[in-house]
Amino acid sequence: MQSKMEETEENVMEEDESIFSDKPLSSPFNSPFRSTRLHIQRSNVCSRAYFVVVMVFFHVYILNVIALLLYVHYNNGPGDLVSGDGATPASVSESGSPLPHPAPAPRELHVEDYSQSYSLPRIEGIRVGHVQQVSLVPDRTHEMRTLSLKPLLFEIPGFLSEEECRVVVQLAQLKGLMESQTPAPSQGQEESNQPLLSLSTEEVFSLLDLNQDGLLQKQEIVSHSRSRDGTWLSPDNLRQILTGLEDRPSGMLTLEDFRRVYDVSQRPGQQRSGKLWSQFKQRSKHTWLYQGLGSHHVLQTLRNRVTSLTRLPSALVDLSEPLQVIRYEHGDFSNAHHDSSPSHTETTCAHTRLAGNTSALTEVFCRYLTVSFYLSSAEEGGETTFPVADNRTYEEQALVQDGVDLTETQETCGRGNLRIKPTAGTALLWYNHLSDGRGWMGELDEYSLHGDCPVRRGVKWVANSWVNVDPDHQMQARYQRLVAQRHRAKSAAEEHYQPLSHSDLHQDL
The missing domain is CATH 2.60.120.620 (q2cbj1_9rhob like domain)
Structure with missing residues (x-):
């Protein structure tokens, strides 16, 4: 009885060893399908894990390369004129x-x-x-x-x-x-912002009134300024006349309106700002x-x-x-x-x-x-x-x-x-x-x-x-x-x- 039991235990141990062995068992009672299935399953698990790890690292590498290229591209552009906070180094x-x-x-x-x-x-x-x-x-x-x-x-x-x-x-x-x-005027001399020619208000109005319709329009003043003929009317005088014209609802100056505006522009000391902007004296x-x-x-x-x-x-x-x-x-x-x-x-x-x-x-x-x-x-x-x-x-x-x-x-x-x-x-x-x-x-x-x-x-x-x-x-x-x-x-x-x-x-x- 004891010998049969020992024989049975040995058979069981041999069967167990055959399960984990790569060699096929000769016993007709052991199914080769079970051993083969377990072997294939273990091999698939290893190959899939390796493939996933490799692909993850490959994609991460590609993404890093793309990010680096984008960073270099957008940070090496022109920085001199496009910088809003100063193109030169803060000193x-x-x-x-x-x-x-x-x-x-x-x-x-x-x-x-x-x-x-x-x-x-x-x-x-x-x-x-x-x-x-x-x-x-x-x-x-x-x-x-x-x-x-x-x-x-x-x-x-x-x-x-x-x-x-x-x-x-x-x-x-x-x-x-x-x-x-720009010599300073002595006593008895005219201020430098006075006309160099002695022209009456009516004559100045007539010279500015290009179409001779008796009305002075903005285009006529601007046309005179573009002629560069400032020998008889300074830019400050023109600016003062234009300001007076824009104050009129009609946008035009009659001779009477022009006389009031022009007389003010010719008074010494009345338009100090004009003197400060362009008529300062120096030597x-x-x-x-x-x-x-x-x-x-x-x-x-x-x-x-x-x-x-x-x-x-x-x-x-x-x-x-x-x-x-x-x-x-x-x-x-x-x-x-x-x-x-x-x-x-x-x-x-x-x-x-x-x-x-x-x-x-x-x-x-x-x-x-x-x-x-x-x-x-x-x-x-x-x-x-x-x-x-x-x-x-x-x-x-x-x-x-x-x-x-x-x-x-x-x-x-x-x-x-x-x-x-x-x-x-x-x-x-x-x-x-x-x-x-x-x-x-x-x-x-x-x-x-x-x-x-x-x-x-x-x-x-x-x-x-x-x-x-x-x-x-x-x-x-x-x-x-x-x-x-x-x-x-x-x-x-x-x-x-x-x-x-x-x-x-x-x-x-």
């Missing part, structure tokens, strides 16, 4: 620590890329006397001090080296300086120096430095006016004036006239900001004066105090609120316009009224760099596109490279 640190800035280098003209998110960054003044550290050249920092909040005015000592000042002066002398004299010599590709490396360096300081897109600076260099000798001066002009519907910016409205009454200079460099130190006099800087309010009537006109720097320079002594290498930066609250150029800052005191001893050299911006955002964009088209057309013709002629883009003062 000013409010906390006082300088931010690194690459060394300036000549750059190509890139103006074809333009975005609606384009904006104009502004430097914060914080408070009068606040000092910020700016990095404009490698391995060196400059201190920028806030001199005024109205207008927003900064002083940067050591902006130029002695060598750079000397080179700019020498280039200006080599170019040749021309007179920029000096000046010239213009091109700063683009092909110019002296010092001039290109200065333009790059202005771009870094202002944090404005380089295209705006590159397409602005050339550098103006002025020499003030003994007794030379300039009365208080604004560098830019208020915007009117009947005016167009001089720098965007390529894309401007041809029916505009007159062209004006649209200068968002001014960067002024002192190239020498006058021994005595020659201060830059801001007569109404940081006044509580601005009123043109307040410019005349006790019968003395504060805009006439020859007599009243010492009474200005802020006077800055010229020091070689020092730069001044001020904004001529306020912000419109949307990142673009707003109204003219009337507190930016400034002038140059007479030089008492020595010679004063100064250079002005203006950044031109049209208050019309779309007009500025269109202008830049037109300039880009010109640039591409010259390149396509394979002509010998010549810098963009600023005589085609700007009018000299």
Whole structure:
């Protein structure tokens, strides 16, 4: 009995071993289907898991490659003009620590890329006397001090080296300086905004009335302004007449209406704003120096430095006016004036006239900001004066105090609120316009009224760099596109490279 039981246990063990064995069993009672099915099932599980893992990793790899390509594509696009928060690296640190800035280098003209998110960054003044550290050249920092909040005015000592000042002066002398004299009238002489010919009101009306219908229409005034014949009627007179015409419900002026408007426009002292905008008096010599590709490396360096300081897109600076260099000798001066002009519907910016409205009454200079460099130190006099800087309010009537006109720097320079002594290498930066609250150029800052005191001893050299911006955002964009088209057309013709002629883009003062 025991031997049979042992035999039975051995058979069971052999049967169990045959189940997990790869060899087929010889026993007719063991089904080969069971062994084979289990073997195939185990092999399928392994191959499926391996296939799924491989495919998952393959898809993840492909997705990563696509994501990387998209990232590179969208982050290596043009960043100079399309950047809305400033295309140049921010070089000013409010906390006082300088931010690194690459060394300036000549750059190509890139103006074809333009975005609606384009904006104009502004430097914060914080408070009068606040000092910020700016990095404009490698391995060196400059201190920028806030001199005024109205207008927003900064002083940067050591902006130029002695060598750079000397080179700019020498280039200006080599170019040749021309007179920029607007003599002040002596007693008994007519004011400069008076007609040069003695014409009666009726004769002026008849000259403007082109169709001789006895009514003066806007088109007739605009037509006269386009004729460029301003010898007998100044742009300020035309603007005053046009304003009076627009105030009439009929949109036309009769002879009686014109007589009242014209007489007001001719009264000395009644239209002070016209004097401040365009008729200021000065005595000096000046010239213009091109700063683009092909110019002296010092001039290109200065333009790059202005771009870094202002944090404005380089295209705006590159397409602005050339550098103006002025020499003030003994007794030379300039009365208080604004560098830019208020915007009117009947005016167009001089720098965007390529894309401007041809029916505009007159062209004006649209200068968002001014960067002024002192190239020498006058021994005595020659201060830059801001007569109404940081006044509580601005009123043109307040410019005349006790019968003395504060805009006439020859007599009243010492009474200005802020006077800055010229020091070689020092730069001044001020904004001529306020912000419109949307990142673009707003109204003219009337507190930016400034002038140059007479030089008492020595010679004063100064250079002005203006950044031109049209208050019309779309007009500025269109202008830049037109300039880009010109640039591409010259390149396509394979002509010998010549810098963009600023005589085609700007009018000299």
